[in-house]
Amino acid sequence: MKLRILVTGGAGFIGTNFVYHLMKRYPRYQILVLDALTYAGNLENFSSEIKENPNFRFIRGDVCDAALVLDLVREVDCVVHFAAETHVARSIFDDRKFFKTDVLGTQSVANAVLRNKDQIRRFIHVSTSEVYGTALYQPMDEDHPLNPMTPYAAAKAGADRLVYSYWRTYDLPTVIVRPFNQYGPYQHLEKVIPRFVSSALLGEPLTIHGDGTAKRDWLFVEETCKRLDLVLHADDADVRGQIFNLGSGFDLDILGVARTILKILGLSENLITFTPDRPGQVQHHISSTAKAEAVLKVHPCTHFQEGLEKTIAWYATHRTWWERMLSMRRVEIVGKDGTFQYY
Template sequence: MTTVLITGGAGFIGSNFVDYIDRHHPEYQIMVLDALTYAGSMDNLPYGMRELDNPRMRFWYGDVVNAELVDTLVNEADYVVHFAAETHVTRSIFDNRLFFQTDVLGTHTVANAVLKAGGRVKRFIHISTSEVYGTAEAPLIDEEHALKPMSPYASAKCGADRLVYSYWATYKLPATIIRPFNNFGPRQHLEKVIPRFITSVFLDEPLTVHGSGGAARDFVYVEDVCRAIDMTLHADGALVDGEVFNVGTGEDRTIASIANDLTALIGTPTTRIENTGDRPGQVIRHTADYDKIRRTLGWEPKVSWQEGLRRTIDWYRTNEDWWRRQLWMRHIPIVTAAGRREYH
């Protein structure tokens, strides 16, 4: 069997990718490594992951910085897709040390394991983020845009991103870096803006918007991101080794407009929307130029904003037991840009 190792596979994008590979490559063996932190759960994974004798699916509970464990798993893998990371901007302001430990040292551990595997791994895909760019300095952000991370989370991911590139440059690892813009879809933790807004409506709570709500992001549906990763995984190395690819839609929308779109789709008055203090290190705008991956691999987003939003709302509406367990994690104490202590 061809074996795919997916680190952080019990998290949001990782679990959606596990599901994608399960559906599109039933002949593959899937290994998941996850530390099951607050953002990861076995409930995100196919039930087959819980069967000890399943020949297609294996779950390993462990930390991505555990070199001995990572070395062992990588030595059994044909492909490695590295999602494992701390990912929440606001949480990184509150508790930044863990972000550098997991995001940078964890990536270092995985990259070293791929190197030590001695050519066994056909492709190593590192999942980076558009946050490494900071605020857009042009109408669209391409892969050559300057890297100016504006939060501890973004700087940790930037360090991991460049570390992987250096392993390709130095050791010619078959490594590719994917920089997704803002993902949304099923199984996303309530700390993120879209599930937080959706569940706030369901709970009859205010929808709290940072600052004026004018910060704009390019939101891409998670299934489109999984398809981009899959296409990169199986591409000719001459096309993707050592390359960076943006994955987005080329359209941005403000946080205020997202709150308005959600209230309109669910049928809740906009008077429920409230503004809080602005977050420190706030990125003003991210908009993807995804022309490189379109030209190289033929990838384009397929799921529209409205369709993705409808699917996401429907998932949270029918999976209340899943998200109610996360309610206590939705808000984080920080000092705002204006110096006030607030829960975001």
Template structure:
């Protein structure tokens, strides 16, 4: 029986991956470590931990990746580590940046140190980075050689963690792989993120808040596709992936305004349901993924097309109002815009 440690496994992408592994690999033992900050919940886990802390296959540990002793104990038991744990919201990082550097950089250092200590046991360490490390696209599509130009405290913290993991591979030869997902969407995503915020705004008969003119664009990838990519990197031959960086995205960018239009065309076709607010400080104008490397090396390609994925998300939030109602107060974050105006973003 292989043991896999998933840090941040009660958050959005981490919990989707925990569900994926739990369902696909019935012979795997799963350890989830999560601090249960505002963005994580035990409701997201694949088992009810109120009924069973340890069912032989699944254990949940409520703890922080900064706790090196706990991290070391869990890593010592693990064959695979997938490290999602991070503060992950651009807007929130603008007014609370210290927490981002503590969790994202120092937390990653704690994990990497433990992997280094127990690398005779650890077969693969997957670090989940982000496309935000690139900043605004300097080319039509961004491959892994695109310069790192982080434009927000969140992006800078993730860039630091990304390069820290690379340095540990280079220095200590740990079995590390870096995944840079582009913007993910899917079930169980916090309402601070744009797609669930838009969807729930329509459900609540509110106007959708679109930053600036809405022309900033992102590459959106469904979490199902991201989980498949991580799985493939986790189980690929070592000589194909260790020490490598892989982008994971759809290869298509969509403006925030077009996303608002797509959602409202499905949910409230009789009216314009959005309003424009000031642009977010540190705004990235465009991300478009070049996923050619992971396609060539592992044969991965996205399978969930945008229309189908968006309908799935709308259906999930429409059917799970009890899950998201409790976080309504966290959908909007007050910030000072580039123009000096205080706005709710």
């Protein structure tokens, strides 16, 4: 089997890792990457070997460009839709672009899939665990109520439900995946683990929002790619119209993450500092993995410590990649009292 796959947002964090995964494991597949190359996308993520591969093609463009998206979807068998604005703090400062990209962009992709329904065998929409809000019960399964707590989460919830409606209305071959907190190579410094890692490598303070007790489920990005691979190649009867969490079932609070990074690097916990909590903070996320294990046959994943060691090693040897982002580790937002704050 030789698939032609459109990866939207493929020059971002998970998209980049997924493209590498596909091209290494399936060298005959044709991969089209569509990315607007905003601050979070980087064409330099791809090696010259990838760029020069005749089965790889990069298109710079916006998922809100419906005509462009339609033209690209006509060329492929599968669509994996990552393209989105994804940073919680940025959504608090400027939420309009989040709804434009995350909701209207998703509508462009879903409508293009609809117009090519007969040839598209799989449409994977990459949602987020943020649509759930704080856990009402643990672990959080795919039936957990949706209670988004930030503009970003609300935009992604809208896109999530939009794709679901296209499946219900048009019976499109959709699968929705909801990744929990991801980490690994190529992640922007605005996210907590690369922000902590870069600060530690520079000997700077690791700043924690609130008291550090907020817990997250952590999944190493290599494991994420393996699970997306399973979704992509699963039997249609098993996954069509389904939703799958992409999580590890392992949770650790933010303070524990900071301490672990410092311990791996042999640095003092005195580098940890605190700042007032971010508005809309989710207190606890932990994924149920039962459905993914039962349907996709997901196996136990990389231990958090091992994945973190690999991540730190990557950032330590790719300083030129992330040093240009140092000014973007903090984002200005509007607080509840109308004042501007940095997070």
